[in-house]
Amino acid sequence: MHMDLFLEQLLNGLAVGAIYALTTLGLALVYGILKILHVAHAGVYSVGAYVGLYVYGATHSLALSVLGAVAVCACLGVVIEKLVYFPLLKYPPYVPLIGSIAVFISLEELIRLAAGPDIHSFPADLPFPSLRLGHLMVSPQLMGVYVTTAVVLVGLWFLTSKTEFGLAMRAASQDMEVASSLGVNSPLVVSMSFVIGSATAALAGILVGIYYNQVYPTMGAVPAYKTLALIVVGGMGSVPGAVLASLLLGLAETMLIGYANVPLPRDALAFIAMIAVLLLRPQGLLGRRAR
Numbered sequence: 001m002h003m004d005l006f007l008e009q010l011l012n013g014l015a016v017g018a019i020y021a022l023t024t025l026g027l028a029l030v031y032g033i034l035k036i037l038h039v040a041h042a043g044v045y046s047v048g049a050y051v052g053l054y055v056y057g058a059t060h061s062l063a064l065s066v067l068g069a070v071a072v073c074a075c076l077g078v079v080i081e082k083l084v085y086f087p088l089l090k091y092p093p094y095v096p097l098i099g100s101i102a103v104f105i106s107l108e109e110l111i112r113l114a115a116g117p118d119i120h121s122f123p124a125d126l127p128f129p130s131l132r133l134g135h136l137m138v139s140p141q142l143m144g145v146y147v148t149t150a151v152v153l154v155g156l157w158f159l160t161s162k163t164e165f166g167l168a169m170r171a172a173s174q175d176m177e178v179a180s181s182l183g184v185n186s187p188l189v190v191s192m193s194f195v196i197g198s199a200t201a202a203l204a205g206i207l208v209g210i211y212y213n214q215v216y217p218t219m220g221a222v223p224a225y226k227t228l229a230l231i232v233v234g235g236m237g238s239v240p241g242a243v244l245a246s247l248l249l250g251l252a253e254t255m256l257i258g259y260a261n262v263p264l265p266r267d268a269l270a271f272i273a274m275i276a277v278l279l280l281r282p283q284g285l286l287g288r289r290a291r
Contacts, residue, residue, distance in 0.1 A: 004135050005259065007133065011138060011142060013253065014146070015141075017246050017250020018145050018146060018250070019207055019250070020227075020249055021149060021242070021246035022149055022200050022201070022204035022207070023226075024243070025197060025239060026041050027197065028234070028242035031236055032193075032238070032239065033169070034193075036096045036100070038085075038100055038197070039103075039104050039228070040080055040103035040107065042220035042224035043108055044201045044202070046108065046220035047111065047202075047205070048072070048198075048202030048204070049202075049209045049219060051202070052065040052069035052205065053065075053215050062125070062126065070203065073201055074195045074198050077198025077201075078198075081191060085099070104220070104224060107220075108218060109217075111217045119215070120216070122209035122213055122215050126143070128140040141211050152203065173237060205219075222267055225270075229270035229271050230246050233248075234287070238286045240286050244286060249270055253266050256269075257269075
């Protein structure tokens with residue numbers, strides 16, 4: 001009985017961590033390229049959930065729901081980059097951060113005005129079978145989270161490691177000016193980092209809506225600050241570090257609080273980890289120490 005509960009909480013923790021990873025990817029990508037904290041990313045995540053919900057309600061097609069949300073959020077990410085960040089990059093880093101917070105709050109309020117303050121259910125059926133592991137049944141929702149996250153991570157790894165564009169992204173993340181002088185199309189790299197990050201945020205928003213069967217205007221509030229803590233824990237700008245930190249946080253929240261009943265505040269756990277990492281390893285789990 002205890003082993004079944006342990007395995008159940010382990011599977012749930014991996015799912016929560018996978019959703020955190022999808023949400024944090026975009027923030028890590030943008031910071032790696034522009035060195036700014038893209039807080040508005042959490043607003044894009046909420047927009048993705050609502051677009052997915054309404055497209056699904058109109059078509060009853062999860063594929064169209066995902067495509068619609070990804071397309072809208074990818075465009076929204078580029079709009080934010082061009083209209084908000086690009087004009088503010090010439091100012092100190094706190095100025096784009098303030099602009100990003102303003103965009104996040106604005107998106108949250110626009111959603112509230114357009115969709116109302118109520119919680120909406122997202123009763124979509126994921127096209128995945130249930131999987132039996134001993135006495136445990138892995139639900140289609142869990143399978144959807146695992147498969148989607150795995151596909152996104154493998155695709156991102158292939159893009160960044162095996163393609164010329166990935167080489168350009170890595171060069172731009174090291175030094176934008178030097179990369180540009182060597183022929184890298186820096187504006188395209190920046191825009192594509194927003195496209196990829198916003199698309200993964202849309203996927204995360206839809207998965208959260210289906211997994212918890214609820215979508216609401218302020219659903220991006222907790223991810224807005226948790227993702228900031230996660231990129232610090234993983235290493236600023238390190239995508240593998242962000243993924244590792246996300247999985248560890250999901251497991252810690254579920255196993256420590258849900259399984260072991262340790263009296264810790266769930267939403268504060270990410271910041272407890274962040275403080276510990278800043279004290280013991282300031283560069284993060286997979287980050288590099290500044291020289």
